[in-house]
Amino acid sequence: MPVVQKNLQLNEFPRGFHIITSRVEEAIPEIREVVTGLLHVFIQHTSASLSINENADPDVRRDMESFYNQNIPENSPYFIHTLEGPDDMPAHIKSSILGSSVTIPVKNGRLALGTWQGIYLGEHRDRGRPRKLILTLWF
Amino acid sequence: MPVVQKNLQLNEFPRGFHIITSRVEEAIPEIREVVTGLLHVFIQHTSASLSINENADPDVRRDMESFYNQNIPENSPYFIHTLEGPDDMPAHIKSSILGSSVTIPVKNGRLALGTWQGIYLGEHRDRGRPRKLILTLWF
Amino acid sequence: MPVVQKNLQLNEFPRGFHIITSRVEEAIPEIREVVTGLLHVFIQHTSASLSINENADPDVRRDMESFYNQNIPENSPYFIHTLEGPDDMPAHIKSSILGSSVTIPVKNGRLALGTWQGIYLGEHRDRGRPRKLILTLWF
Numbered sequence: 001m002p003v004v005q006k007n008l009q010l011n012e013f014p015r016g017f018h019i020i021t022s023r024v025e026e027a028i029p030e031i032r033e034v035v036t037g038l039l040h041v042f043i044q045h046t047s048a049s050l051s052i053n054e055n056a057d058p059d060v061r062r063d064m065e066s067f068y069n070q071n072i073p074e075n076s077p078y079f080i081h082t083l084e085g086p087d088d089m090p091a092h093i094k095s096s097i098l099g100s101s102v103t104i105p106v107k108n109g110r111l112a113l114g115t116w117q118g119i120y121l122g123e124h125r126d127r128g129r130p131r132k133l134i135l136t137l138w139f
Numbered sequence: 140m141p142v143v144q145k146n147l148q149l150n151e152f153p154r155g156f157h158i159i160t161s162r163v164e165e166a167i168p169e170i171r172e173v174v175t176g177l178l179h180v181f182i183q184h185t186s187a188s189l190s191i192n193e194n195a196d197p198d199v200r201r202d203m204e205s206f207y208n209q210n211i212p213e214n215s216p217y218f219i220h221t222l223e224g225p226d227d228m229p230a231h232i233k234s235s236i237l238g239s240s241v242t243i244p245v246k247n248g249r250l251a252l253g254t255w256q257g258i259y260l261g262e263h264r265d266r267g268r269p270r271k272l273i274l275t276l277w278f
Numbered sequence: 279m280p281v282v283q284k285n286l287q288l289n290e291f292p293r294g295f296h297i298i299t300s301r302v303e304e305a306i307p308e309i310r311e312v313v314t315g316l317l318h319v320f321i322q323h324t325s326a327s328l329s330i331n332e333n334a335d336p337d338v339r340r341d342m343e344s345f346y347n348q349n350i351p352e353n354s355p356y357f358i359h360t361l362e363g364p365d366d367m368p369a370h371i372k373s374s375i376l377g378s379s380v381t382i383p384v385k386n387g388r389l390a391l392g393t394w395q396g397i398y399l400g401e402h403r404d405r406g407r408p409r410k411l412i413l414t415l416w417f
Binding site: 142143144179181182183184185210211215217218219220228231232234235236238239240242271273275277 | 314315330332337338340342344345348375376390391393398416417
Binding site: 040042045046072100 | 175176177190191192193196198199201202203205206209210236237238241242243244246251252253254255256259277278
């Protein structure tokens, strides 16, 4: 049955956006054998996110972090879920906007990303924590 | 051919976010037989959404509803699509931000969600309506 | 192996949201032969997006463009990635919110979209450019 599934645990990242494309590729080398398929990357957490964006200029990741912080401020007066800290509820909202998974075509042994695309892990808590991902490849 | 597809119709929910994980699992019990696979959950509407978020404290769902209402206000002066009511255009925008589907790994007969993850249905109209979902499982 | 993959290149669209459902269907006519399956549509760019929304009233697409422009303004004072023009960083943010792919069930030879659903291409640069999509169908 042509479905391969792997676990990938990533160590704590600081708050912000981080490119994890090569970490994902290394964790599921079976990609290299696939002519035509898909890869699903899933994060098992609700205060971090997965998305696809620009892989070259680190300023893009910095501006993205600024934008999301600016627009989903901590200590909004109407938040009632505040017990786990002021960064918790904004983290859940960011995860709902950015998403918990990405699906990427696989072609001739490689992820068929565009030239400027990379996989972003968004760490939305002040104190990053280890994050568990599940990688599923089918072909 | 290892693809199973089911329809799931949900009765009217009130406006807001609702956890539907067990409704989904019950509608496609074939999950229990799957060792390694994926489940895709799709909503056939443009004023409701599917996402994954915190499954424990109902305050998270309440704060999320507050955040989206606050930031996508009704009666924005630049809206021109207003014929179907002030809640209609904001509902379309919320659906574009949150998404129309979620894809979740399946492992050893269960959805491989994180401990704190659940499937959210976002009902974005004032008067909820029955919502049609399509569940597709492959393995 | 029941996976079919096609490339689809779309000519420049003007900035805004555009319905591309029939363009996608024409590019992968194999859909017609599929009883039960899924279609993944992926865009290989980080300043354009794919989403699903209302397919009837063009005002919805116009209001959506207004909303995203209003809420992700150009020339935000905290942006530092500005070399590629004031529309570039907002385009990356829009793409992160709306997403780089959609996955749609296929049923009895057709995309199982709801009555009012269509596939949106969001062109977020002032000067649109040709956009490369990868379509993957499995069943």
